[in-house]
Amino acid sequence: MKLLRGDRGVRVLIPALVGVGGALFNMVFVVPLFSSRFSIDFPLLVILYYSFFEDVPTGIVPVLFLAGMREALMGGAEGGFFFGSVSLYFGVHLFFEKFFVESETFLFFVLLSVFAGESVVVSLIRHTVYEFSPPSFYVFGEVVRIVENSFIAIPLYYSLQRKVRRAVVLP
């Protein structure tokens, strides 16, 4: 096995393109045709992918771009999603490094916790600042969204790893 020159760039670029493409797909097709409940948070999934599978110096550049994309497309308070996403990148990396167990179930539950944690924090902030009290269908919708995001992450991550490996490694 011999690595191609510039393989680091490819390793960084492919997931980032998936994140950007996924966000655009949501903007153009999913949200206008269906509902935001069915939109997969591709930028966050890719940020978490970098956190799980990439070293910090390599991953931070696309992470900043994708965090900026989340910030721009999610209509929250200024800075909230941007700094939150970067914080997740460092925090999850740390957690994954300490307690890494190579199994889909473990990955699924880590993702489930991250998405659920973010949803709870956002809802609590909005409840505190804007007296937002989530109705029951909102809670149900959130559960559906969190589970579908965590489910889709597993095949996405493995397919990304395969694609990256195919792109950077010569047989």
Next chain:
Amino acid sequence: MLKFLRRYYRFLLSLLFLVLSLQFSFSRRNLPFPFRQMVSAVSTVSFSLAGGVAGLIDSLKELGRDYLFLRGVVEENEKLRKELELLRLKVARLEELEKENERLKKLLAFAGDGSDLGETVTARVITQDLTPWSKGFFISAGQDEGIERGMAVLTPEGIVGKVYRVFEKASYVVSLLDHRFTLDVRTGKGRVRCLLKGTGSGVVVKYLRTTDDVEEGELLVTTGFEGRFPRGFPAATIASMEEIPGSIFRKVEALPLVDLRKVEEVFVLKGVRESTGRKK
């Protein structure tokens, strides 16, 4: 010290960004340099790409529609539709002005201060919010068009929302249904002042007392006290009212006049013009 930092830098960075995230979420501050410029650049790229893809799809659709079937008719229809929207906007304003005129005549104190719509910017709805947490949408006008935070977003049928965040070429609008939306309004007949507030799934009217002369189906119009919204512009109608035991206020639900799922184009009001020509 250096050893400690090297060992725990990820944890420290994670903590630092988490604190920053929470602080910005609560304080509503502007992002500092260079993050603001970075987010602005990313938003420009994202909206341009999304606009490009959507434009390409629209072009392909139009190509088939225009050249194969109704080439001239579609163009004319589009032009007439825009004219009709503008006329409806004027009629809505005239109707409200007429009511205001009658009321002032009755009081025998005509002041002649009827406000009017000021300069408007027409914008296209790019996409809805990508998260289920908010009921907002993005429009195709931003800093470049002179859009500012808090500006009123309208259609000829009524109020749609207000500008919440402004990017270079796009803006984020919180709709009437969003929990961040509040608007000073008064009832159409009784002229009772109250507050219209989004809940995330609907709209409620706050501070309407049990003694206030209000009926179901009554129109709610803007007071104009906020400065960004025109006076007397229709916003919603009262859908249902309920007495709360032990409270002086009623539980009132309202219905927006605009079907927010169908909005494609909006007007952003850059300033409210008074009869003196002064801009607020």
